[in-house]
Amino acid sequence: MAPFLPGQPLPTGQSDARFGSGTYLRDGVVRASLLGEIEHKDGVLILQPFTRPHPPAPGSVVLGTITRLSPLQAFIAISVVDGIPLPLGEEFTGVIRTQDVRATEKDRIKISDCFRGGDVVRGQVISLGDARSYYITTARNDLGVIFATSEAGATLEPVSWLEMRCPRTGSVEKRKCAKPDGL
DSSP states (O other): OOOBOTTOBOOOOSTTOEEOTTEEEETTEEEESSSEEEEEETTEEEEEEOOOOOOOOTTOEEEEEEEEEOSSEEEEEEEEETTEEOOTTOOEEEEEEGGGTOSSOGGGOOHHHHOOTTOEEEEEEEEOOSSSOEEEEOOSTTOEEEEOBOTTSOBOEEOSSSEEEOTTTOOEEEOOBOOOTTO
C-alpha cells in the first residue's frame, strides 16, 4: 500500500475505531499528520512514519534501467534499493563490468550480448566503486535482465539464461536473463 501524505484522509473502516499517533481529526475526518503507513495496534489505528530509502551498500539488491553501454561495461540508473523505490528525481548510478556479468566464462562476455539500453536489470552491489557510481554484479542466477522490449515494441519473454523471445515476431535476442520461471 502506498504511504499516506500529511493531510490525506485515512480509511476509518469502523465507527468505533480509535486513532493514535500520526493522525488528527479535522471537520469530522481523520487525517494523516505525517508521511506514513497505517498500522493497527491493540485496536488503535496509528500512522507509522514512512522509512526513507537508504543509499545502496555492498550486498544491496537494486533495480535499475540500462542507460548506456560501452564495450567493457553497462551503466545503470538505480531506482529501487532493497525493495524500496527511491523518490522521484533521486537515483544512483551503477556500473556492470564484463567480469561482473556472469560467474563463468568471464573472458568471453560481450556487454552488447547481455544488455541493451532501456533494459530493467536486477543486480547486487559489490562495492562503492568510484565517486560517481556503484559496482553492480549480475553473476547470480536470480540477477540479470528482468524486463526488456523488443525492436518490434513488445515485451520480451525469457527462454533461457542467455536469450529472450519477442512474442510478436518470434525473433530471439541475446540477454543475460535473471532466472526465468520454469527453468
